[in-house]
Amino acid sequence: MDKKLIFHGRVWYFGEDVIDTDQILPGYAMTCEREQLKDYALAGSKIPDFAKKVQPGDIIVAGKNFGAGSSREQAPVALQSSGVGAVVAVSFARIFRRNAINIGLPVLYADLIGLVKSGDEITVDFNTGEITLPDGRTVAGQQPGESVRSILAAGGLIPKVRQQLQRKGGEAK
Amino acid sequence: MNEIERYLAKAANKDTVRVGEDITIRVDTVAAHDVTAPMAIHQFADIETDKVFDPNKVMLVLDHVFPAPTVQARKNHCQMAAFAKQYGVRYFGKGEGVIHQLLAEKGNLARGSVLVAADSHTCTAGAYGVLAFGVGSTEAAAAMATGTLDIEVPPVQLIQLDGVLQPGVYAKDIVLYLVGKFGTDGFTDQGIIFAGSWVKNATLAEKMTISNMTIEMGAMLSYFSELDDVGPVALTHRFDVSTFVPVAACPHSPGNVKPLSEVAGTPITQVVVGSCTNGRLSDMRDVAAVFAKARVHPEVTCVVVPASAEVADAMDKEGLTKIIRDAGATVTNPGCGPCYGGHMGLVSSTDTVASTTNRNFSGRMGATDAKVYLVSPRAAAEAAVAGTLVVPGTIMPLEGE
Known part of the structure; x- marks a missing residue:
């Protein structure tokens, strides 16, 4: 269990709409x-002033795609960079x-449509894919695969590649 | 194994691969443009390596915001030029055209080769039978450093296209129909193989138009086959394209597709022809065929963007540029143009656009309330003349009728 992969935060609920790039x-x-x-985060969405209102650690909850x-x-x-700690959606592009x-931005597949509203506080555990709702109920999301968890734990792909290349360079010497 | 799996296995240096397996494949070409490359260069510096995997196989292209409309865009261009010089990679910095068109013209695209490019429409190269992966800046930076890409083997579905298109119906109508039918997440994380008698007879330009918009169905890979038997696939979808009609993707999703006859009469204030979807010579010929005999409507702004300098050259040689200009349209320099709302033709909230591009999300071309209809080049040209959406053939008879 990696405690870095457990996120607690306030929900921004976008409902069922597809949120495109x-x-x-x-x-x-x-x-x-x-x-x-960071000043333009979700500027094209139905919450155009999102960047002004978001707090560090907030969690976006959305629908499909x-x-x-x-x-x-x-x-x-x-x-x-606007502060979003994680995104939970039914599915992702x-x-x-x-x-x-x-x-290193954690994204989790889970269907929270109708289960939360903006302002609720939830806990998302990327070790297990489990989400804890404000009333203590839990929802099972999709547990991220080992490769995803290893990238998140390394802080992103770049640190992972850097380590890979340095190991390779070390072997060559 | 099917055709995609066979080439993935080859690139992974394995005898076989199975769906869901994590593999590392060697990459033949890595490319990025002036929106994605600056961030890739930033990430590349963080890898702390002193070279790219092969300078001859890395391409940087200025296409999205060239010539620079802002000081920041110019700073990004200068940063790319400096990186290209330092690492000796291939650099297209003179407005040669859209990255996907340049890859086709100068990228040595070979069947079964692996392309990784930092742009979602990288799938365009699937027309050539290339395994073309659209990625973001970080993954492009990693591929530039390592010459490899980590992926999972996707499930693959076959789309079989048979028959002959009716006059006034184009490759664009086929792909819009498919996006409408399967939805914008219909093939997420999956591969699509295209085959069938229509595919066999299709031009590269037609195949590129279709392959280009497979990302609009979420696809991970699009692959155009030349074989009769592509091997085992998860699902097969068969279509007789001779039953297809002209269509439009209506606001604000490429998946909101309706027959053009249902939306004909919708007033149009701007028309855009171009992009990696429909900015090639054959598209320009379709448009010029209309503009040779009719002028752009007084209340319509028409912007025509050749996909590359090579396309622009050919347009000049055939006299198309003059025909289009004389009809009252603006022919711009090659590039992405207003497709993604960067420059050269942004729209306001009162505008309704007929565009040959690939996305009509809210805000895509400017104001969030602007309405964008995605159509074929012929339909766009006729809309420019009519001042409303019309079914191709309304303004003047179609060839072959």
Whole structure:
């Protein structure tokens, strides 16, 4: 059990709508400096002032196909740097999901539609995939695979690749 | 094994692979553009390596925001040029065109090779039988350093397309129909093989248009086969394309697809022709065939964006550029243009757009309330003349009718 993979936070509930990448980080904001991306988190969504209201550790709860569309990694970076601690959705678009994990933003498959509302506090355990609701009930999400947990535990793909290449370099010498 | 699995096994240096297995495959080409490369360069620096896996197999392209409309975009371009110089990678920094079109023109795309590019429409290269993976910046940086990609072997479904298209129905209508039928997450984390008699006779441009939009169904891989037997697949879907009609993806999802006849009459204020979906020479010929005989409606702005300099050159040689300009449209420099709302034709909340591009999400081309309909180039050109959506053939007779 890795305690770094347990997240407790306040819910932002987006319901059943598909949240595509243009809602998460609109095209006009894609070329801005990395440090500014946080100001545009979910600027294209139905909560355009999300970036002003989000608190560190908050958890996004959404429906199907979260992150549909673009490969822009600016989308998960914007969420992460705005303070979002984790995303729980019924399903994810592939490239968004991999981008999020690669930068160390935990995303979990679970159906919380109708079970939570914005402002609720929940606990998400990425070791088991289990979510604890405010009333103590638990919901089983999909337990992340070993490769996902190892990337998250390493703090993202880059530290993992760095270690790999250094090991390889060490062997060559 | 099916065709995708056979090539994955080869790239993984294994005899066989099975669905769900985690494998590491060697990569033949890694590419990124001016929206994704700056972040990839940032991540690459963090890997602390002194070289890319093979400079001749790494391509950086300025296409999304070139020439730079903002100071920041220019800073990103300069950073890419410096990286290209330092590591000796292939650099396309003169507005040569959209990354996916350049990969087709200059990327040595070979059947069964592996392409990793930091853009979701990397799947376009599936038209060439390339295993083309769209990734984000971090994964592209990792692939630049290692020359490998970690993936799980996907379940694969076959889409069999037989028959002959009716006049006025195009490859774009086929793929829009498929996105409508299967939904925007219909093939998430899965591979699609395209085969059938229509595929056998299709042009590369047609196959690229279809392959391009497989990401709009969430697909991990799209692969166009030349074989009669592609091997065992999880599911087979058969379609007779001669029954297909002209369609439009309506606001605000590529999956919200309706026959054009149902939305004909919808007033249009802007038309966009271009992108990695429909910015090739054959598309421009379709558009010029309309504009040779009719002018753009007085209340419509029409922006035409060649997918590459090579396409623009061919348009000039065939006289298409002049025909399109004389009809009252603007022909811009090659690139992504207004497709993703970056520059050269953003729209306001009162606009309704007919576009040959690939996404019509809310806010995609500018204001969140702007409405975007995705259609074929012929339908877009006729909409530009009519000032409303129309079924192709309304403004002038179609060839072959």
